[in-house]
Amino acid sequence: MTSSDNIANDINEFQYSLNRNNKLSVEQRNFYEENGFLVIKDLVNEELLEQFRQHFIDICEGRFPKGSMTLMKDISLAKRGVVGEALYNKVQDILWDEVFEQYCFFPEVLDYAESFIGPNINVVHSMLINKPPDPNTLTSRHPLHQDLYYFPFRPVNKIVAAWTAMEKITTENGCLVVVPGTHKGNLLKHDYPKWENGVNKAYHGVMEYDDHPTVPLEMEKGDTVFFHPLLIHGSGANLTEGFRKAISCHFASTDCYFIDVTGTIQENISKEVEEMSAKKGYPLNFIDIWKLRSRLVKGVNLTSSL
């Protein structure tokens, strides 16, 4: 197929990816179009992932200051009095950290992000997710959700997630699970799932969706999945004795703009996030909180308020 055929396809068929930088084949674009996600094998090198692992452990064990990052605890493990790497399930807002920022700026990841959202890119959400061994409570599960629910910005097709496995990730240690094709639907109503032992803070799920069939994404260390912010996804419990880690960013085009979520199905999460911020001593509104999570990582920002 010639590049002019590609452009014709872009105009006629592709809604969710762009004809840029020849990173994606037509087959890969068709797959993303149909399914809302795409796994790229072996994208991030082992040495960098090991730096991230050690840095996370150093932060959890107090050897490196967490600064403006947020460390989140697993609710069941917190009750059991465990400490360090075995307690924390997430470090969030890693975009200004001298070690983790290398992921936000990683050229191979950004080249793929460009194929989905264009050349001018802000990182808008960034985290390292740790799943310590589950203490038989299943609280290491992440309910099925759509990431757009958390985001007060649009347009939706100008946002993409990158999620990189930091070790071999399987059904046993809590891989991502997805519902292919759901990126073509609407944003659905979310709330806390009514699970026996509860669920981690701010882990809302699509309501009445728990029993929906999913596809597991088993991945090798360094594999990276790109996915659309409406794709319904979650992850299983870590039923092994080891840790399961992944590092992830959401990227948005600098064409994105903020929206007011008052009166929408996003209002409940906006209030909860504002309360969490106030508790930490920063009584900011939802949009200002997201402004602080954003940083230009590629190209120029001529238009965005993000």
Ligand SMILES: O=C(O)CCC(=O)C(=O)O
């Ligand atoms: O890494 C995981 O277990 C799931 C992460 C996820 O879906 C999220 O944080 O939105």
